[in-house]
Amino acid sequence: MIMKKLKLFPKIFLYTFSVMLFIIIIAHIMIYTFAPQMLSSINSISENGIMIENALNTERFVSEAILRAFPFSFILSIIIAFICSFLFSRVITTPIKEISDTTEKMAKLKKEVSCSVYSFDEIGVLATNVNTLYKNLITTINNLEDEKIKSNEAEQLKVDFLRSASHELKTPVTALNAILENMILGVGKYKNKDVYLLECKEIADRLSHMIKEILDTSRLDFLAGSEKTEEFNLAEILNKICEPYQLISQSKGIDFQVTVQDTCLVNTSKKHMEKLLSNVLSNAVSYTELGHSVSVVLQKNKIMVKNECTPIPESIIPHLFEPFYRPDFARNRKDGGNGLGLYIVDMIAKSLNLTYTFKQMNALQGMCFTLYF
Template identity: 45%
Template sequence: MKKRKLFPKTFLYTFSLMMVIVAVSHLLIYILLPTVYNYRQRNELESDIERLCEDIEDMEDSGRLSLVTQFAGKWNADIVVKYDGYTYEMNLLNAGGSEPADIHGNMENVDVIAEKTDGRIKISLSQNPKGKTDFFYGERIFSGEKGYVKTTVSRQQIEDAVSTVIMILPVTAFVCTIVSIVFALLYSHMITKPIKQISDVTKQMQELSSGAYCEVHTHDEIETLADNVNRMYDSLIKTIHDLEQEIHKVEEMEVQKTNLLRSASHELKTPVTAVNAMLENMILDVGKYKDHSVYLPKCKMLMEQLSVMIKEILDASKAERTDMEDDEEIDLSELVEQIAEPYRMIAKSKGICIKTDISKQFMITYPVSMIKKVISNLLSNTVSYTSKGGTIRIYLDGEKLIFENDCVPIPSEYLKHIFEPFYRPDDSRDRNTGGNGLGLYIVDTILKTLQISYSFTAMENDSGMRFMIEL
């Protein structure tokens, strides 16, 4: 089934509702107007007759005729008043050439359509025997039966007014129809315009278009809907962005793991092959390998190096995980002094001086074990590669923790690979100096996992290297 668009649907519903209201209101006018108008006229006639009788009773003989004349003139009526032996008569209704009935008689030849009496005044709606306009007949007996008032009032004015209103009903119905069409068009446009805007923008959002935004200012539930759509889209874009970053991060981690495993397999293969060859030759008593007392300690030394390397490989694999430990508040000055203490003895034996300048308390919030590993690996790296008699400086510059050591600066072509696993830039930086190429890789992995920025550059005067951590 074909879907009808919102604008014509809203227009049809609105126009139909307004036409129902117009039709019902005109029908009520057509039905109720004659009845209501007739009721009001009858009540007013009754009040005037009652007031006339009261005034006649209070008035002297000379003034009663003027009261009768005023009543007849107001109602354009025939009236006969008989009171205290005097008769007052005025025939304005007959002057029009229409004599509905003999008001001096008892109206026996007149058909009464409706009659109302309260015991004193009787008002009858009577049919004109001559077939013309119906009339009101009123009769009132004075107190003490001193006389009576009889009057006949034509309903011609009522019927003229009703006929006029009924005659203009088609015109008003047509005008109301035109107004209903215009109003329905304006209302439908006002209602559907913001909804169409939301529909168009959500199509752009469906395609994840950048800058898609529902700008609706109706100050009602439609504006609330637009705001909710905008917030939902912003949340969706943010979630997609976070997922893309997470996917990119996972891809980088997978690449690092692959590189680590590839490099680890190569690095582990060398000592394992060497130990296996020496043990096999010793078992076969081949040549110099008959001297077990020389080569067994070498095998032990290689196995110890292998054990250290395996431990650091495991540390490197754990460095990517932040779910192992919760964040804690750490006093950095105290932690650096604590970690630096054992390295001072190693440095002293090599003629290297370690200077720390973190006297003031500096609090950070990170996993303690991971921060310890970073500081320990950086200290180990600086002690291993600082020139004999050189100096290692550790200090704070604002919110930056800086490690500087006196050494031959690493060339820029080597520096971009320095954080790769098992990478050693030159012959002077091999495992015989105590390093296996995993220290800076672990530092890089931990800092990236904790989203901490850092830099590793040569010092300005080429006197050494500087590692700067922005906490």
């Protein structure tokens, strides 16, 4: 029981010293017992009495000499055994103690901690394995912390989005309720129900469209992980994506050009890619005035959508990708949609691990959205 409570160094020392002490005692006993007999057997080959007497005297002399030297030899052997046991125990336990001290620091998750590797034996392999295990543990913890931060940010974004959505829905609902209430009471101009029923219909349509956009946006996070990815040539479907916006541009007197400079192979969700580009094109056409142009340029690893318009200040651009954000210039509810277009673009790009830029053009007065593959 006492040995079990001892630490590794005294335990190894006592074990080693005990074994060496046992060997010393056995060796001294064997020397004291067999040395005179071996000498006697050597001298017993002669039958002469004098020789026998001399052999007996020699045997007695040797025994006495061994007995006199026994204390000094035994004490010296014990000292040597003590020193050897101490050095052996220290050599064995020092790397193990260092591993123990290091793992104690690792248990407190201190970074930049590692076991020193002095050899390639089992202890060296143990130190290497501990270092590898701890490195993997720290990496896993860091990844979990990053995921936790991202999860918290995502939850906060959802909360903010729902708050903004409820605020945006409140306005048309309140307006619709007020018009209907005045029509029921027959107050002033609201007696003309035919006119205001049409206005109610417009508000309801706008409200329905907004609800659909909100629901689609809220489902993007869930659809991104389950949507099937495939490799396709974006050049083959680009004209199909641009076709509706070319027709809108013609009706508004806007010059809409599509240029395919190279084949662009993309491995992602085709459905989400179409949704992303549709929102970008819709945004570009909506904020391009009569007589100006919208151009789409497809290259090997990127697509650019340029539209001539009043340049947007650098300080405002990041806010355009926030939900329901509308600057003061030409971005009200009537002309500028519901403020979800670029927010959806940002969400889809993040879910597809794509990067983009949105900045002022250098050559012309306008904005350029660039999506990189």
